[in-house]
Amino acid sequence: MSDGILQGVKDKALPVLAVVALIILGWYALSVALNWAQVSERLVKDGGAPGVADIVKGTWSMERPVLPSPDQVAVEFAKTTFGVKVTAKKSLVYHATVTASATLVSFALGALLGILLAIGIVHVQTLDRSLMPWVIASQTVPILAIAPMIIVVLGNIGITGLVPKSIISMYLCFFPVTIGMVKGLRSPDPMELDLMRSYNASQAQVFWKLRLPASVPFLFASLKVAVAISLTGAIVGELPTGASAGLGARLLSGSYYGQTVQIWSALFMAAILGATLVYGIGGIERLVLGRAGQSASARS
């Protein structure tokens, strides 16, 4: 029994650990290469003929490196995550919470908007023809161009903080939900639709008893994309707000002051937050589809 578990760990964990080790090694090598010039220049300036070992050591412990070493990022990450009170301005947890709340609000709004648009597009032919081009066009405009305008316009009418950020992020994340839901709501085959017709079912009944349940696997696939995008959106939305709080603010102030170590630890926090959100959606998906006895691959 325990042998089996050990074997399982060996089979699954080993490849993952090997890849992680390779990435870390490569990272160390890159930070040597990228920081080399600065370090050697400084050591020469200080007088002396630095050896290779000295320079390499120097590249992994600079205060403002081009690329910080993994251990520098890990130390900074641990210090700002566990070393300070979570309410402190220096705490990454505090900033992550700010960004996460904007992400969740915008995700909820975006998913709702996406679903409503999809329902409209599937049921009203005029909407299908007239709305879809706009939905697609909306995504071709760079969010970085629109974000400051939304902040300014809403700021002018006295709305600041969470709402503008969420709107920017919602603008990004409704799109995959609309596309996925339109596909999902149209996924019932002609036979399944004919069956409803033979029972003389109303359009509402067809929607609730056929189209909506059939769309659920599609919905979850697009929700996973949407939640990741809405995190990106929330971070982008924080950039033009003057950067007071949130992971985006951390990134911005890091780049103002050349604090690359701070930038990288904020990036890691964002990655962890993103992964948590996506896995969270995956967990809900398993709960919902598992109960219905339907795996995500049961329909295609």
Add this chain to the structure above:
Amino acid sequence: MSAFDVVIDVRNLGLTFETPDAPVHALQDINLNIRHGEFVTFIGPSGCGKTTLMRIIADLEQPTSGVVTVNGVSPREARLKRAYGYIFQAAALYPWRNIQKNVELPHEIMGVSKAERAEKALRYLDLVGLKGFEKKFPFQLSGGMQQRASIARALSFDPDLLLMDEPFGALDEITRDRMNEELLRIWAKTKKTVIFVTHSIDEAVLLSTRIVIMSARPGRIIDVIDSNLPVERNLETRESPAAQELAHRIRLGLKAGHSYDEVK
């Protein structure tokens, strides 16, 4: 035969699809009467319009000419009154519903109470031999069992008319034989009028009281054969001289349609 007895009356029916090159005559000059309690089989090669004809009767397709009445009214009115249960080539069970919930679907749409829905579902699942499988999901059942569930679903709201569109076409021959026997048993028990579409001469011989032979391009009826087999039947009935004779006649009919097609 009184006029009241006629369940389906098809007169001068035609369906033409307009295509860029030339109009396609899916059905032409179809005339057919089906009486109460008959088991009528439409047999013919692919493209002869047998499924289309049944879909017109079910108001799932519209003819371009001619008149169809079902129980004396138009197919649309008949559909609105839920006059028929339709059984498709595939079971078309909804994968997120368990078997019982699938069988309850028509009653759910008609707004029947929960208790009555469950009672009917269990009764008809029992009839098709699926007792004990109520809580299983479709993917947990074999193809034959899924098709049984779909038959239970069609029977559950007790329509007078069953429209079966190659229901066993996707099953292996052994399962198909068993399903044919089951169907004979169910038909004897429920006394429904059945229209059955098939490619299989064996199936047509075993099941039908009347066989409608159709041919393609244009889709039309070539011959209508009354079966002289006894009402009480089982798989062995197919071996009897009468059945052999009937199969021969069907084969000749299909051949006639085919050669006609070739001279064209």
